Amino acid sequence: MSSMLWIGTRKGLFALRADGARRSWKLAGPQFLGHIIHHVVQDPRELRTLLMAAKTGHLGPTVFRSGDRGRSWREAAQPPAFRKALEGEEARAVQRVFWLTPGHRNETGTWYAGSSPAGLFRSSDGGERWEPVAGFNDNPMRPKWAAFPTPDGEFLHSILVDPRDARHLYIAISIGGVFESTDAGASWTPLNEGIAADFLPEPNVPFGHDPHCVVQHPAKPDRLYQQNHCGIYRLDRPERRWQRIGTAMPKKIGDIGFPIVVHPGDPDAAWVLPMDGQTVWPRTSIGGKPAVYATRDGGASWRRLDRGLPRSQAWFTVLRQAMCADAHERAGLYFGTTAGEVWASTNGGGNWRCLARHLPEIYSVSHAA
Amino acid sequence: MSCTIRIASPLRSYTAGATTLSLGGETLAEVLSALEQRCPGIRFRMIDEHDRIRPHMRLFVNNDEARELAATVRDGDTVHVICALSGG
Numbered sequence: 220m221s222s223m224l225w226i227g228t229r230k231g232l233f234a235l236r237a238d239g240a241r242r243s244w245k246l247a248g249p250q251f252l253g254h255i256i257h258h259v260v261q262d263p264r265e266l267r268t269l270l271m272a273a274k275t276g277h278l279g280p281t282v283f284r285s286g287d288r289g290r291s292w293r294e295a296a297q298p299p300a301f302r303k304a305l306e307g308e309e310a311r312a313v314q315r316v317f318w319l320t321p322g323h324r325n326e327t328g329t330w331y332a333g334s335s336p337a338g339l340f341r342s343s344d345g346g347e348r349w350e351p352v353a354g355f356n357d358n359p360m361r362p363k364w365a366a367f368p369t370p371d372g373e374f375l376h377s378i379l380v381d382p383r384d385a386r387h388l389y390i391a392i393s394i395g396g397v398f399e400s401t402d403a404g405a406s407w408t409p410l411n412e413g414i415a416a417d418f419l420p421e422p423n424v425p426f427g428h429d430p431h432c433v434v435q436h437p438a439k440p441d442r443l444y445q446q447n448h449c450g451i452y453r454l455d456r457p458e459r460r461w462q463r464i465g466t467a468m469p470k471k472i473g474d475i476g477f478p479i480v481v482h483p484g485d486p487d488a489a490w491v492l493p494m495d496g497q498t499v500w501p502r503t504s505i506g507g508k509p510a511v512y513a514t515r516d517g518g519a520s521w522r523r524l525d526r527g528l529p530r531s532q533a534w535f536t537v538l539r540q541a542m543c544a545d546a547h548e549r550a551g552l553y554f555g556t557t558a559g560e561v562w563a564s565t566n567g568g569g570n571w572r573c574l575a576r577h578l579p580e581i582y583s584v585s586h587a588a
Numbered sequence: 589m590s591c592t593i594r595i596a597s598p599l600r601s602y603t604a605g606a607t608t609l610s611l612g613g614e615t616l617a618e619v620l621s622a623l624e625q626r627c628p629g630i631r632f633r634m635i636d637e638h639d640r641i642r643p644h645m646r647l648f649v650n651n652d653e654a655r656e657l658a659a660t661v662r663d664g665d666t667v668h669v670i671c672a673l674s675g676g
Contacts, residue, residue, distance in 0.1 A: 277598045277644040277671035278633035294629050300637035312636035 222545055223587040224553055225269070225289070226561060227256030230579035232271065234289060241551055241565045244574045250292070251283075258540055259289075260319045261587040262345075264327055269587070270346045272316035272332065280316045282332065284346045288587070297348040299332045299340035301356060309362075311336050318540070320378035323385030333375030337365040337392045339404065354405040355390070355398075364409070364426050365395040376539065377433035381440050389443070391430040397445065398426075413461035415449035431477045432539040439486035444518075446479035446491055446539075453518050464518025468493070472505055472512070472523075478542035482550055482567070487517040490524075490544070490552060490568055492537045503534040511552070511568045527571035528562065535560075540583035555581030589614055593623060593667040602630035616647060617657035619667055634669065646670040 222237040231249035254273045262268035267288050274280040281298040285291060304310035313334045322329025322341075332340040332349060339352040355361065365373045374393045381387035386403040389410070396411040409426040416422045416429070429448035436442040441456040451465030451474040465474025475496030482488030490513045495501040504510070510525035536557040545551035552564045559578035564571050593611055595603050603609060609626065613619035617639070624631040634645050639657055641647055647654045648668040649661055661667060 275598055276673045276675070277596075277642075279636060279642050281629075281633065296628065298632060300632070302637075304638060310638040310640075312638055312640065 221588070222547070222551065224543075224561065224574075225259035225261075225583075225585050225587055226555055226575075226578065226581060227259050227271070227540070227583035227585075228559070228579040228581050229255055232256045232259065232289075233575070233578055235561060235574055241545075241547070241563075244563070246575050250289070255315070256582060257315060257317050258319045258583045259585050260321065261585070262321050262330075264321065264324055266588055268345065270319050270330060272319050274315055280313050280334070282316055282319070282346055282349070295342075295347055295349060299334055299338065299349040300351070301338055302351055302353075311338070313338060314372050316340075317374045318376040318378055320380060323380050324382065326385050329385075331378045331380070331388075333378050333390065335372040335374045336368060337361070337373045337375040337395060339375055339378070339390060341404070352404040354400065354402075355407055358407060360407075364398065365392050367394045367427060369394065377430065379433065379435045379443075381435070382437060383440055389433065389435065391433045391445075393431060393448070394427065394429045396426040396428040397430050397433055410454075410459060411461070412459050413454075413463070414445070414447055414452060415463070417449055432479050434479055434481050434489075436481050436486040437483060442481075442486045442517075444479050444481060444489050446476050448475070448496075450474045451476075451479065451491055451518065462518075464514070467514075467519060468512060468521050469523075472510075473497075476537075477502075477539040478537060478554070480542050480544050480552065483544060483546050484548070484550075485515070488513065488515050488567075489518070490514075490542070491521075492535075492542060492554060494536065501534075502536050504536075507532045507534050509533050509535040511554075511564075511571075513568050524564075524568035525571070526569065527564075534558075538582055540585070541581050543584055543586045545586045546588065551586070553584050553586065555584040557581060589661070589663045591619060591661050591663070591665045591667055593619060594669060596669050596671040598671050599630055599633065599669060602627040602633075613661055615657065616649065616654050616659045616661060616667065619661050620657065644672050644674075646672055 224235040226233040231252040233248035257272040269285040271283045282295040283292040318333035320331045328345040330342045339355040340349045377391035379389040388400045398407040443454040445452040452461040468474045512521040542554040561575040611622040
């Protein structure tokens with residue numbers, strides 16, 4: 220099995236290609252130099268196809284599609300955009316396409332995109348033409364669900380499609396919370412019980428939370444993990460109350476961070492990369508000593524994995540889309556930092572090595588087969 | 589009615605590298621519609637879904653900045669598309 224990493228950065232698209240053993244990696248690129256690349260995702264239904272969410276400092280947001288594993292790209296004919304505002308309505312415009320998710324395996328050509336400000340969009344033709352998902356974008360509750368836009372706007376991300384049911388979807392909004400639809404996006408309900416929101420005047424609320432990243436285990440889709448602004452959580456459906464599994468993290472490390480990644484074959488295994496969430500929220504590796512933490516028991520316990528990572532004075536920030544696993548039996552784990560380094564482990568985080576340095580600020584790292 | 593539109597460098601991937609194009613239209617909206625016909629996809633990178641000029645874009649008709657797409661364009665005018673970037 221070959222391995223490839225797509226690296227989306229603030230200044231362009233890069234790729235790292237590995238040999239079969241994942242020992243030797245070669246950096247390629249940049250493509251789209253100067254473009255802001257938020258997310259690059261391979262289509263698991265057609266491995267030659269990739270979609271990329273992009274914009275530039277000047278130009279509006281768009282989506283590019285490749286049908287030849289990233290050798291060439293073509294822009295969407297109709298990028299994600301909100302519908303025209305009616306008289307008296309707020310005229311929201313997509314500022315960035317932030318997140319891309321392939322649709323269900325039985326719905327060839329279907330993709331979802333999440334935007335800032337929070338919007339959900341669907342394409343039925345492989346990313347060529349995008350339509351707003353009215354059930355969310357026009358939902359009368361949406362302004363209340365996403366009522367606290369941060370200066371960069373609120374982000375809609377972590378679009379999850381239940382592999383057993385194409386109509387069963389989850390989305391997350393920072394800030395807004397996690398929402399579930401069982402009718403292909405026509406209606407949505409909040410799913411935030413048990414999640415702390417200690418930044419709000421009233422922390423016990425049905426929505427208004429800040430999920431940083433939500434993942435669903437592909438082989439056990441009832442198992443969800445969430446790295447939130449306020450901790451690490453697990454939810455086993457049909458339960459509706461999240462359990463804070465981050466309480467098992469060492470107290471001096473805490474359970475704040477951006478990404479969370481599941482092991483492709485083990486629903487009890489997940490990795491996080493804790494960030495400093497104290498005082499003014501530096502959002503850097505704690506004490507300048509980066510470490511990944513892994514659980515093999517669904518969050519009951521966590522183990523520090525830092526062999527090969529810098530021992531001191533390394534102030535990594537790793538964003539929510541910038542950490543991923545591959546599908547090898549011995550899972551490869553990868554992350555990119557805002558300082559432009561890509562780090563890899565081919566033994567589940569046991570040993571780390573740097574694959575690339577001096578890249579622009581890394582926004583996303585995604586594995587492609 | 590014909591005007592000249594000058595294309596800033598970030599948009600020239602849509603014009604096959606052309607820096608100027610000759611287009612018809614009596615308003616900025618009509619000129620941009622003609623531009624979109626000629627160079628598909630270019631308009632949405634400049635103008636949002638509510639027909640607002642994007643924050644880092646400026647459009648001038650001759651020497652006058654146009655804030656609305658209803659701005660009049662006359663025969664022989666030059667429309668300038670200017671990209672205004674901030675930060676590093």
